[in-house]
Amino acid sequence: MGKMNDKSSINGLDKKQVAQAYEKYADQFTPKPKYFFNSFKAFVIGGLLCTGSLWLENWFINSIGLSEKSASAYVVILLVMTAQLLTGLGCFDTIGKFAGAGVIVPITGFANSMVAPAIEYKKEGIVLGVGAKLFSLAGPVLVSGITLSMIIGFIYWIIGLL
Amino acid sequence: MEYLYAFLIGGAICVIGQILMDATKLTAPRVLVILVIAGALLQAFNLYEPLVEIAATGARVPLPGFGYNLAKGAMEGAQQGLLSAITGGVKAAAGGITIAIGWGYLIAIIFNPRSVR
Numbered sequence: 461m462g463k464m465n466d467k468s469s470i471n472g473l474d475k476k477q478v479a480q481a482y483e484k485y486a487d488q489f490t491p492k493p494k495y496f497f498n499s500f501k502a503f504v505i506g507g508l509l510c511t512g513s514l515w516l517e518n519w520f521i522n523s524i525g526l527s528e529k530s531a532s533a534y535v536v537i538l539l540v541m542t543a544q545l546l547t548g549l550g551c552f553d554t555i556g557k558f559a560g561a562g563v564i565v566p567i568t569g570f571a572n573s574m575v576a577p578a579i580e581y582k583k584e585g586i587v588l589g590v591g592a593k594l595f596s597l598a599g600p601v602l603v604s605g606i607t608l609s610m611i612i613g614f615i616y617w618i619i620g621l622l
Numbered sequence: 623m624e625y626l627y628a629f630l631i632g633g634a635i636c637v638i639g640q641i642l643m644d645a646t647k648l649t650a651p652r653v654l655v656i657l658v659i660a661g662a663l664l665q666a667f668n669l670y671e672p673l674v675e676i677a678a679t680g681a682r683v684p685l686p687g688f689g690y691n692l693a694k695g696a697m698e699g700a701q702q703g704l705l706s707a708i709t710g711g712v713k714a715a716a717g718g719i720t721i722a723i724g725w726g727y728l729i730a731i732i733f734n735p736r737s738v739r
Contacts, residue, residue: 503636608692
């Protein structure tokens with residue numbers, strides 16, 4: 461994709477590049493049949509992930525005797541740890557390419573979005589590289605979520621006073 | 623039965639995310655932000671709680687569940703006073719956030735980037 465935007469390819473138009481450009485141009489007008497298949501994959505894999513989490517949560521409650529609240533917290537923790545480990549090992553991208561939103565929308569995608577840029581920018585050091593980039597994608601999620609929780613908490617507190 | 627609902631609702635939320643990514647030009651982080659805000663706002667009007675009661679992890683594991691958790695914590699805290707209203711949200715989601723930051727940092731330090739997959 462980036463190739464087409466290179467200045468060199470605009471100046472020296474060889475036939476192969478023209479053909480590629482045409483192909484890309486034509487692609488814009490062909491209908492994309494992937495929508496349904498992508499959604500189907502996201503549905504099945506996202507659904508399975510949630511079902512598996514439920515099984516794990518029930519196992520924590522029934523076999524280990526955790527309370528419902530701690531069991532659900534442990535499930536989230538395990539999902540986050542697994543997703544980040546897979547990101548570190550380089551497997552998450554492969555899974556993500558196949559499953560799409562099926563693994564991006566669950567908390568695993570949030571976990572992955574922290575580690576992926578942090579590893580990528582490791583060269584910039586442990587503070588400004590890893591430390592800062594950990595939040596380059598996850599930051600907006602945390603900022604919007606926490607800001608909203610502050611506003612909701614405040615509004616509910618005021619309503620409680622009335 | 624609970625498992626079926628977890629599958630259906632968890633899958634459905636992922637499909638919403640997939641459609642947002644495919645049909646619009648929104649990038650993945652923007653979709654994640656939208657989902658978290660949606661979950662928190664729905665819970666603010668007590669609309670997400672029924673979904674959690676039906677589907678359990680099916681509604682809690684996808685990102686709207688993160689927003690739900692934050693909002694619910696704040697709403698519960700608000701009953702105890704102003705300080706709890708402020709801290710409640712993050713407190714409720716503290717486990718996930720702390721592990722995501724701490725474990726994520728360690729992982730990022732241990733592993734090196736891979737150029738080609």
